[in-house]
Amino acid sequence: MAGIRRIAVIGGGAWGTALALVAARAGRDVALWARDAATVDAINGARENPRFLPGITFDRGLVATTELETAMRGADAVLLVTPAQTTREVAGRIAPFCLPGAPVILAAKGIERGSGLLLSDVLREALPEAVPAALSGPSFAADVARKLPTAVTIAAGDETVADALSAALASPSFRPYASGDLIGVQVGGALKNVLAIACGAVEGRGWGASARAALTARGFVELSRLGAALGARPETLTGLSGLGDLVLTCSSEQSRNFAFGIALGKAGTAPMAQGGKLAEGVFSAQVAVDIGKRHGVELPISGAVAAVLGGSLSLDDALEALMTRPLKRES
Numbered sequence: 001m002a003g004i005r006r007i008a009v010i011g012g013g014a015w016g017t018a019l020a021l022v023a024a025r026a027g028r029d030v031a032l033w034a035r036d037a038a039t040v041d042a043i044n045g046a047r048e049n050p051r052f053l054p055g056i057t058f059d060r061g062l063v064a065t066t067e068l069e070t071a072m073r074g075a076d077a078v079l080l081v082t083p084a085q086t087t088r089e090v091a092g093r094i095a096p097f098c099l100p101g102a103p104v105i106l107a108a109k110g111i112e113r114g115s116g117l118l119l120s121d122v123l124r125e126a127l128p129e130a131v132p133a134a135l136s137g138p139s140f141a142a143d144v145a146r147k148l149p150t151a152v153t154i155a156a157g158d159e160t161v162a163d164a165l166s167a168a169l170a171s172p173s174f175r176p177y178a179s180g181d182l183i184g185v186q187v188g189g190a191l192k193n194v195l196a197i198a199c200g201a202v203e204g205r206g207w208g209a210s211a212r213a214a215l216t217a218r219g220f221v222e223l224s225r226l227g228a229a230l231g232a233r234p235e236t237l238t239g240l241s242g243l244g245d246l247v248l249t250c251s252s253e254q255s256r257n258f259a260f261g262i263a264l265g266k267a268g269t270a271p272m273a274q275g276g277k278l279a280e281g282v283f284s285a286q287v288a289v290d291i292g293k294r295h296g297v298e299l300p301i302s303g304a305v306a307a308v309l310g311g312s313l314s315l316d317d318a319l320e321a322l323m324t325r326p327l328k329r330e331s
């Protein structure tokens with residue numbers, strides 16, 4: 001496909017702002033849309049997003065706006081960076097301004113709750129003229145905003161589209177790998193959040209580093225099985241957007257999902273743990289288990305997370321249930 005000159009970034013939170021910086025560093029003409037006027041003013045004026053990236057002054061200027069039509073004008077590609085559960089609504093809002101055939105890169109990590117659809121399928125329903133793509137991998141927004149070295153996967157059904165998007169966003173501090181596996185990239189991104197909550201809970205409850213490593217490894221088995229059942233490629237699941245992101249978020253307090261899990265672990269039950277920050281795994285846990293059931297894939301760890309969050313199981317009972325499952329051969 002032709003070179004990508006102008007990119008609209010939809011969503012002025014931590015990741016939207018960081019990805020707008022990525023696109024600007026790569027030499028693209030960038031417009032960032034946020035619905036919060038104070039955030040837009042701070043980005044345009046002080047080169048900061050104090051609500052979502054406190055303490056970081058950007059290395060370059062960005063153009064932000066609260067006007068969706070202005071942000072979308074002439075965009076050859078769109079980065080959609082609002083929470084997963086808002087994808088349908090926001091895709092519908094940008095639809096009137098989206099150039100037909102423009103790639104829309106999904107940067108959220110989750111599964112739509114009501115429908116059980118991956119976000120690329122949500123996009124196909126809400127904005128059928130767009131070409132769905134996804135960007136995912138081990139990448140904290142604050143690290144990326146600070147220009148720390150990061151590598152991610154960018155996937156699209158047509159690999160030449162993924163190649164073009166990778167070329168449009170690459171810079172010496174941001175290295176995308178192109179992929180044709182749109183499903184695998186999305187499954188990894190959604191599942192790792194659920195598993196990071198489990199690992200955080202282990203940390204918060206004081207169950208030790210050995211338990212956390214075991215959970216990460218067995219969690220990877222869940223992620224791989226679900227991915228395989230949905231048609232993901234093995235190299236995607238072991239790649240940046242699968243194992244890479246799982247390892248990052250299951251081991252760092254910088255992860256909001258892991259931090260949510262720690263709070264959950266300290267409280268022992270779900271309702272007291274909400275901290276106000278976005279933890280996408282909360283919304284993906286049950287729907288992932290439901291998708292697994294439909295495909296004959298058991299997800300015991302994700303199921304335990306869903307049950308604890310749903311209030312039907314305490315953390316201590318969840319651990320006992322996991323530890324006393326029938327013994328089996330490792331696979």
Ligand SMILES: NC(=O)C1=CN([C@@H]2O[C@H](COP(=O)(O)OP(=O)(O)OC[C@H]3O[C@@H](n4cnc5c(N)ncnc54)[C@H](OP(=O)(O)O)[C@@H]3O)[C@@H](O)[C@H]2O)C=CC1
Pocket residue numbers: 011012013014015016034035036052081082083084086089090107108109110139140141142278280
């Ligand atoms: N932060 C990170 O390190 C990374 C995040 N991601 C993923 O990116 C997605 C977004 O995360 P992140 O940017 O960190 O989240 P934040 O909580 O930092 O920001 C969310 C942004 O989305 C906006 N928003 C929320 N609901 C709507 C809506 N209905 N319509 C329009 N805008 C809306 C918020 O606006 P308002 O301020 O007005 O509420 C806010 O600007 C998540 O799926 C996350 O998993 C992926 C990789 C890294």
Ligand SMILES: O=C(CO)COP(=O)(O)O
Pocket residue numbers: 109137138139140141193196245248249254255256257258278279280
């Ligand atoms: O996806 C992320 C890093 O790759 C960010 O993780 P959290 O949403 O848990 O902060």
